[in-house]
Structure formats: C-alpha cells, structure tokens
Amino acid sequence: MTGRVSFRISKRFIRVWQRNLTVYQKTWKISFIPPLLEPLFYILAFGVGLGVLVGKIHYNNIEVSYVGFIAPALIAITIMYNAFFENTFASFVRMYYQKTFDAIMATPLSVEEIITGEIIWGATKSLIAASIMLGIMSLFGLITYPVGLLIIPLAFLGGVAFGSVGMFFTGMVPSIEIFNLPIFLFITPMFLFSGTFFPVENLPAWAQGLSLLFPLTHLVKLTRAFGLGFTSIELLWSVLYLLTFSLIFFPLALFVMHRRLIK
Amino acid sequence: MFRSSHKAMRVKTTDQEEEREHVIEAEGLRKTFGDFVAVDDVSFKVRQGECFGILGPNGAGKTSMIRMIYGFSPITGGSLRVFGIDVSRGLRKIKSRVGVCQQENNLDPDLDVLKNLEVYARYFDIPRKEAHNRAEELLEFIGLDHRKKARSTELSGGMMRRLVIARALINSPDLVILDEPTTGLDPQSRHQVWDRLEKLRSQGLSILMTTHYMDEASRLCDRLIIMDHGRILVLGEPIDLIRKYVGQNIIEVAEPSKELRAYIQSEGLEYEDVGPRLIIYSEDGEDLFHEMSNNYCREGCTLRMATLEDVFLKLTGRDLRE
Structure with a gap:
C-alpha cells in the first residue's frame, strides 16, 4: 500500500463481497421483507387510492394505468436506495465503528479491493431487491416479459452507480449524521423529480433539463421501458449515462477512501 | 533480495546468533504527518525467532512504527524491509506472511466466534476445509472451543483479545505483530495471554510487540527498544538494560x-x-x-x-x- 491510490484491483475483492454475503445469509429473512411488502403498499395506495383520480397515462403511444406507470419506477427507486444506503450508512458503520476495514487491511487485500468489494456488494443488494419486486409486480400483471427481465442486469449497473456515489460520500463525511445532507439534497429531489410519479415532460423546460442530470431519471426511463416491454436505440443513451456516472464516481470513491484510511 | 541480505550477513559475522535471518530491517526510518515527526531516523533489526519489544510513553512513535511495518502507513523516509522485502514494493507478499493484532479489538461483530476465524481465513485465500480445521485448532489453543457459536460481542475483554490473537495466527504467519496485547485486561486474562504468547515464542515464531507494561516486556521480550519522541533511546536485552542503566x-x-x-x-x-x-x-x-x-x-x-x-x-x- 503506497501513498497513492492504486487501480490495480485483483479478484480478491470478492472476499469482501463474500464476507457481506455471509452476514446477509443470517439476516436474509428480514432483508427480504421490504422489497416484498413495499410494492404491495404502493399498489394499494396509488392503484386503489390515487390512481382513480389520475386515470390513464399516455406512454409511448399506449395508455397505461397509473399503477402500471409507477410500478417500474418503484423498482428504480429500490435499486437506488439499496446500493446507496448500503454504501453510506452500512459501509460507514463497518469502516468507522466496527473497524472491519482495518482488520481486513492487515490481510493481503488492499483498501481499493475492500472498497470495490463493498460497492459490488451494494449492487448485489440492489439486484436481489429489484428481482423480488419484479416477482411481486408480475403477480399483478404489471411487467411485460421477456423484455422485463432486462431490469435484473440493469439493477446491477444502477447499483454500481448509486453505490459508487454513496461510497464517495462515505469517504468524505466526518460523521454519520452528515449523510442527511446528500440524502436531502440529492436522493430526495431525485425520488420526486426523476419521472418517478409523473412524467418528466410535465415539468417546466428548465426543470426537465435539470432532471436529465439525475442518474435516477435515466434509471427510471430504462426500468419503465423494460417493464412495459419497450426497447429502443435511444435508451442506450441512458445506459451510457449510468456507465459514465459509474466510471466517474467509482475511481473517486477509491480515491477518497484511500485518502481517508491510509495515513 | 532475501537471499542477498542473508549472504551479506553471513559474511559480516560469524556469531551464531547473528547468523539467523532478520525478519525486520529498519534503517533510518522516518514518518512525518505534516510538520509532526512521529518516527525520526530509527534503525533496528528483528531476528528470526525472537520476541522484540517496542516500549515508550504515549506519543513516542510505537504505533506509527508498527503501522508502517504492516502497511497501514506509507514510510516517509529511510528503508524498511520485512522478510527482506521492501514494504513499499511487496506489501501484499509481506502481509500474507504476517499476523497482526491491532490495538483495538476489531473482531467482526456481525459474525460468531468460529465464523470470525473462517471469514478471516478467506482473505488469505485459505481453502474452506483447511480454514475450518485451522480455526478449530486455534480455538482450542486459546481455550475458546466451547464458545464457537457465541457472537464476538458477547465475549469478555480477555476472550476477545485471545480471539484476536487466534485470528492473527490463521494464516500460520512467520511474524506476529502485537500492538499492546494486554492493555485493559484483568490480571487473570493477562496471564492467559502471556501463556499463549510464550508458547508461540517457544515454537520459534518471531514476535514484534509494543507494550506499556514493563513486567510484560521483561517476561516476554528477548530484546527491546525504548523509544521517546520518535527516536530510539536504548536497545538491548531487558536484564542488560537494567544492569547498565540502574544497577x-x-x-x-x-x-x-x-x-x-x-x-x-x-x-x-x-x-x-x-x-x-x-x-x-x-x-x-x-x-x-x-x-x-x-x-x-x-x-x-x-x-x-x-x-x-x-x-x-x-x-x-x-x-x-x-
């Protein structure tokens, strides 16, 4: 471990992923509950309650029910939450309170491999949660197959994007309370204004432009298209956006964590 | 590199003791944090199979020094070699052969006692079956084989410490580094830890330790240094140092x-x-x-x-x- 961050990451990072999986295997029953129940709550609230007021929504020359419109967006939100919270609060606890990273750093693994393992784990949690939700929503006929299956690999990519930016904050925040800041300024606006609960087109032009900067806007665009059974070349731009976002924040996360842990 | 240093030593001295290889060689070692000099021009060698102590008051530079040896902290100046390997080049190789027992009990609180060892073994790429056997062996060695399924947070301070030591041995290391191994333990637990460490020493394991306890250093260390303000004040065997400096x-x-x-x-x-x-x-x-x-x-x-x-x-x- 030298003074500078190293991007030579060996496959040893998988050991950190395995460590988190081992812990997860003990508590999976609890971890499975939110993605199982959350879609049911939303379908009840928005489908039965709000949906009646909203009526049908035009999407890509078809008409969809309001529940059908928001269902894929809920998966996108779950993808965001799982990776982001895993690589902020949970990673911070492991790093700062449990000193788990310190213990692993004394083994052949490098800091960069530990952080990579953590981010890949966050993405894995996104994938697991998205798959469960997909299953539940399918029971209500809200997902069109086989295109809908693309949401599974997409969940992993989205997980890497949101996990990397989460880990970047973890490398920066002085204490765990400060996470409220990126949640309030970054996560909450995205939750509301990324075309999740209403089409982005309903926003004024300037806000539409702004929302295109949000990674969640692109993730929602993709999950909605796939969930409703559409594919198009145009969607590649959104995939490209998520890839670029990951390629920026993943190295940044490694950099700030190296700076934080190696003194 | 390992070979050449070994040969060089053979040429230099005929002393039986000196002929043993050195596990750690520090020369003109320095560590600074901004303007603060934590370790200042420190040179010493740790022989294979000896227990070497680093003593000093708080802030003397003990922990800074050993953190450089297990790779938490890049060196600012001088040279530092472990098993003849330069720490700034072959750190991964070095870490695979070293067992580290840090000052804090950083056991994995999410895992039980046995899993703590098995999961740690994975970081060293030890195959599952071998890791399990080794973990069982080590739990017996530290007298915790009856608490396998306990969460690590349920253990007493002394048990945690012994488990950290067992974890440091999971990769059958050639060198064990212990940062204040008995700080905060009750007398019974300290003696338990000392017993284990003495056993390891008698098996020929090289040990580097820091401590605040002089009785611990006298009992366990073959040789030691006393540091202050980042520098070495004296180096020698405990008995010799006592004779020489206080009679x-x-x-x-x-x-x-x-x-x-x-x-x-x-x-x-x-x-x-x-x-x-x-x-x-x-x-x-x-x-x-x-x-x-x-x-x-x-x-x-x-x-x-x-x-x-x-x-x-x-x-x-x-x-x-x-």
Missing part, C-alpha cells in the same frame, strides 16, 4: 530526612529526587540499605530489585504524556 538494586525512601539527604550527598550515591520520595540506585544494595535504615530511616525505606520500569522512567522521565 542491581533500588532503595526507595519515603519522606527522607535532612540527615539522609546529607548522607547520600556525602557518599556520592546516584539518586533521583521525585518530590517526597528518593530513589537510590545501587550495586551493593544490602549493606547500604542496612546502613541507611539503621541510621537514617527506620520506616518508609525499602530495598528492592531494580526492574525495567526503573530503566524506563529514568530514560523517559516522569512527566505525564498526554
């Missing part, structure tokens, strides 16, 4: 009389004045003690063996370090 015996006098002070002055004895106590260093303690206790102080005058603590306090002073 055989110590006479302590509580509330010395004027007459006693005058007597000490006239005899030209070596002493230290620590407020209401006098500490007198002496080679032939017994005669002097009788002379003094008969004539100058009937009570509050004690004769005792000199210890490493006397050396430590003499060299590093009695001021508080905070």
Whole structure:
C-alpha cells in the first residue's frame, strides 16, 4: 500500500463481497421483507387510492394505468436506495465503528479491493431487491416479459452507480449524521423529480433539463421501458449515462477512501 | 533480495546468533504527518525467532512504527524491509506472511466466534476445509472451543483479545505483530495471554510487540527498544538494560530526612529526587540499605530489585504524556 491510490484491483475483492454475503445469509429473512411488502403498499395506495383520480397515462403511444406507470419506477427507486444506503450508512458503520476495514487491511487485500468489494456488494443488494419486486409486480400483471427481465442486469449497473456515489460520500463525511445532507439534497429531489410519479415532460423546460442530470431519471426511463416491454436505440443513451456516472464516481470513491484510511 | 541480505550477513559475522535471518530491517526510518515527526531516523533489526519489544510513553512513535511495518502507513523516509522485502514494493507478499493484532479489538461483530476465524481465513485465500480445521485448532489453543457459536460481542475483554490473537495466527504467519496485547485486561486474562504468547515464542515464531507494561516486556521480550519522541533511546536485552542503566538494586525512601539527604550527598550515591520520595540506585544494595535504615530511616525505606520500569522512567522521565 503506497501513498497513492492504486487501480490495480485483483479478484480478491470478492472476499469482501463474500464476507457481506455471509452476514446477509443470517439476516436474509428480514432483508427480504421490504422489497416484498413495499410494492404491495404502493399498489394499494396509488392503484386503489390515487390512481382513480389520475386515470390513464399516455406512454409511448399506449395508455397505461397509473399503477402500471409507477410500478417500474418503484423498482428504480429500490435499486437506488439499496446500493446507496448500503454504501453510506452500512459501509460507514463497518469502516468507522466496527473497524472491519482495518482488520481486513492487515490481510493481503488492499483498501481499493475492500472498497470495490463493498460497492459490488451494494449492487448485489440492489439486484436481489429489484428481482423480488419484479416477482411481486408480475403477480399483478404489471411487467411485460421477456423484455422485463432486462431490469435484473440493469439493477446491477444502477447499483454500481448509486453505490459508487454513496461510497464517495462515505469517504468524505466526518460523521454519520452528515449523510442527511446528500440524502436531502440529492436522493430526495431525485425520488420526486426523476419521472418517478409523473412524467418528466410535465415539468417546466428548465426543470426537465435539470432532471436529465439525475442518474435516477435515466434509471427510471430504462426500468419503465423494460417493464412495459419497450426497447429502443435511444435508451442506450441512458445506459451510457449510468456507465459514465459509474466510471466517474467509482475511481473517486477509491480515491477518497484511500485518502481517508491510509495515513 | 532475501537471499542477498542473508549472504551479506553471513559474511559480516560469524556469531551464531547473528547468523539467523532478520525478519525486520529498519534503517533510518522516518514518518512525518505534516510538520509532526512521529518516527525520526530509527534503525533496528528483528531476528528470526525472537520476541522484540517496542516500549515508550504515549506519543513516542510505537504505533506509527508498527503501522508502517504492516502497511497501514506509507514510510516517509529511510528503508524498511520485512522478510527482506521492501514494504513499499511487496506489501501484499509481506502481509500474507504476517499476523497482526491491532490495538483495538476489531473482531467482526456481525459474525460468531468460529465464523470470525473462517471469514478471516478467506482473505488469505485459505481453502474452506483447511480454514475450518485451522480455526478449530486455534480455538482450542486459546481455550475458546466451547464458545464457537457465541457472537464476538458477547465475549469478555480477555476472550476477545485471545480471539484476536487466534485470528492473527490463521494464516500460520512467520511474524506476529502485537500492538499492546494486554492493555485493559484483568490480571487473570493477562496471564492467559502471556501463556499463549510464550508458547508461540517457544515454537520459534518471531514476535514484534509494543507494550506499556514493563513486567510484560521483561517476561516476554528477548530484546527491546525504548523509544521517546520518535527516536530510539536504548536497545538491548531487558536484564542488560537494567544492569547498565540502574544497577542491581533500588532503595526507595519515603519522606527522607535532612540527615539522609546529607548522607547520600556525602557518599556520592546516584539518586533521583521525585518530590517526597528518593530513589537510590545501587550495586551493593544490602549493606547500604542496612546502613541507611539503621541510621537514617527506620520506616518508609525499602530495598528492592531494580526492574525495567526503573530503566524506563529514568530514560523517559516522569512527566505525564498526554
């Protein structure tokens, strides 16, 4: 471990992923509950309650029910939450309170491999949660197959994007309370204004432009298209956006964590 | 690199002891944090199979030094080699052969006792079956085989410490680094830990440890250094250091009389004045003690063996370090 961050990451990072999986295997029953129940709550609230007021929504020359419109967006939100919270609060606890990273750093693994393992784990949690939700929503006929299956690999990519930016904050925040800041300024606006609960087109032009900067806007665009059974070349731009976002924040996360842990 | 240094040593000396390979070689080692110099031009070698101690008051640079050895902290200057490998080049190779027991008990609180060892073994790429057997063996060694399924957070301080030591042994290391292994433990637990460490030492394992406890250092360390302000003050075997710096015996006098002070002055004895106590260093303690206790102080005058603590306090002073 030298003074500078190293991007030579060996496959040893998988050991950190395995460590988190081992812990997860003990508590999976609890971890499975939110993605199982959350879609049911939303379908009840928005489908039965709000949906009646909203009526049908035009999407890509078809008409969809309001529940059908928001269902894929809920998966996108779950993808965001799982990776982001895993690589902020949970990673911070492991790093700062449990000193788990310190213990692993004394083994052949490098800091960069530990952080990579953590981010890949966050993405894995996104994938697991998205798959469960997909299953539940399918029971209500809200997902069109086989295109809908693309949401599974997409969940992993989205997980890497949101996990990397989460880990970047973890490398920066002085204490765990400060996470409220990126949640309030970054996560909450995205939750509301990324075309999740209403089409982005309903926003004024300037806000539409702004929302295109949000990674969640692109993730929602993709999950909605796939969930409703559409594919198009145009969607590649959104995939490209998520890839670029990951390629920026993943190295940044490694950099700030190296700076934080190696003194 | 390993070979060449080994050969060089063979040429240099014929001493049987010196012929053993060195596990750690530090030369002109420096570590700075901004303007603060934590380790300043430190040179020493740790022989294979010895227990080497690093002693010093708080802030002396002990932890900074060993953090460089297990790779938490890049060196600022000088050279540092472990098993003949430069730490700034072959750190992964070094870490695969070292067991580290950090100051804090950083066991994995999300895992039980057995899993703590098995998961740690994975970081060293030890196959599952072998890891399991090794973990069982080590739990027996530290006397925790009856608590396999306990969460690591349920253990007492002493048990946690022993488990951390077991974890440091999971990769069958050639060198174990212990940062204050018994700080905060009750006497029973300390002796338990010492027992294990002595056993390991007798098996020929090289050990590098820091400690605040002089009795621990005297008991376990073959050789040690005393550091202060980032520099080495002395290096040697505990017994030799005691002889050299404080002599055989110590006479302590509580509330010395004027007459006693005058007597000490006239005899030209070596002493230290620590407020209401006098500490007198002496080679032939017994005669002097009788002379003094008969004539100058009937009570509050004690004769005792000199210890490493006397050396430590003499060299590093009695001021508080905070």
